[in-house]
Amino acid sequence: MTRIGGRIVRPGAVVPGYVEVDGAAIVEVVADPTAGDDVIVPGFVDIHCHGGGGHTFTTGDAEAARGAAAFHLAHGTTTVLASLVSAPFELMRDATAAYQPLISEGVLAGVHYEGPYLSGARCGAQNPAYLRDPSVAELTALIALGGVRMVTIAPELPGALEAIALLRRHGVVAALGHTDATYDQTRLALQAGAGVGTHLFNGMRPPHHREPGPVVGLLSSAAICELVADNIHLHPGMLAFAAHSAGPGRAALITDAMDAAGMPDGRYDLGGQEVIVAEGVARLSRNGAIAGSTLTMDAALRNAVAAGISLPDAAAMAATTPARALGLDDRLGALEAGLRADLAVLDANLQLKRVMRAGTWI
Structure with a gap:
């Protein structure tokens, strides 16, 4: 004992x-x-992470994935999804297969596809060369491999509602993100079974009082809303606003970290695109778009508390709520x-x- x-x-x-x-x-x-x-x-649960400590989840390299998971474990993340970025189907398939042993060992809790079924208008740091409409055939083949926990989709794309319904039938979380959807399109996707908002505000049509868009659609629903608490993706005031609007039971802290987390400033790669990290901020070299983060979950917790969120609420947002998003809160x-x-x-x-x-x- x-x-x-x-x-x-x-x-x-x-x-x-x-x-x-x-x-x-x-x-x-x-x-x-x-x-x-x-x-x-509680040990942190990060449902959106691309890598860290110089290691990435995005290429399908199992040893790199093991290294990234170990880096974040050393920062208190005891459960992590391996988040890919937009890529050809073959890479998605091979990465999912390569990560099966790590999932079986418990090193990874599963795989999250952040793309390629995303909006070109809101692609952010996603590689536009790989974006495409949702494919039921692709998703069916990927789900059959096992270990697929979450897929981010732009709900306005052709075939999105069918894809979301498929994911729901197979127990995979459908997340809405990198989207130019209207409020009504967002609500239809939520009715179809979507349950998470991918890094709320970021990569989304901004709210407007005559077109609330996906942000208000998600905040006013039962969906769990991801929040990147690095004080770069979100101003601390916006972090606190979103957390209080959703409540700790529907707000989930994430890192959205890339391999540069815990590493020196310099040049890195994300989905075949050059990223420059300066003073800990990652941006695409081609257009300056924010390219993931260098955040760890222990720092996210501190930032949330500094923004005025109570410690119990911040801990729930860092562990309890994301565990529930994945259906793991009974464990x-x-x-x-x-x-x-x-x-x-x-x-x-x-x-x-x-x-x-x-x-x-x-």
Whole structure:
């Protein structure tokens, strides 16, 4: 039995006490006002990540994917999706197949395709050469490989609603993003089964009082809204606004990190496009578009709290809500008895001290 003491962050509260772990599971959370000053939060769940530590998920290289997952694990992310970017079908197929052993080992929670079924008008840092309309045939073949957890689609594209319905039937999360959709098109996609908004505000038609667009459509729905809390994708005031509008049960912190996370400034590649990282900000060299981030989830948590979001809400947004987005909240994402013993120990300034995954210290 292992006891981890401190201020335990649970839904809606911070409770002094101990998390008691036996094997890979939490067996009990015991209140104790003398337990110490460390802050204990659930292990982070990042549902949108392209790489980190000089390693990428986007090329289908299994060892690179293992390295990226290890980098983010060292920053408290105990569950991560491998997010690809827009690419030819063959790369998507081969990457999904290559990642099956990592999914079986639990290194990855699955694969997320951010593209290629995206809007050319809102493609952001996605490679326009690979964009295409949603294909039921492609998705059917990819889903058959196993491990596909989420697909981002622009709902206004031809075939999008059929693709979303297919994903829903197969238990795959359909996310709406990189989209020029109207409010009505967004609502139709939500009715068809979409359940997540990909990095809300970014790569989306902006809200207008006569055409609310996808942002308002998503915020006013039951969908979970991804938020990149790096103070670059979103101003802290906008982060707080979106988090409070959606509530902690529908707002999910993500990194959208690329391989440059944790690495020096310089030149990198994302989906066959050159990215220049300067002062930690990643932008395409060809047009200056923001190209993912260099964020880690522990920093995202600190930024959310600095923006005025309470620590319990920020921890829920970093773990509990994204776990629910993937249908994993019955196994992980909170400090509750019976769930997997994934947690991060922080100091009083929310700086990371230790990480536990499945009952093992990293």
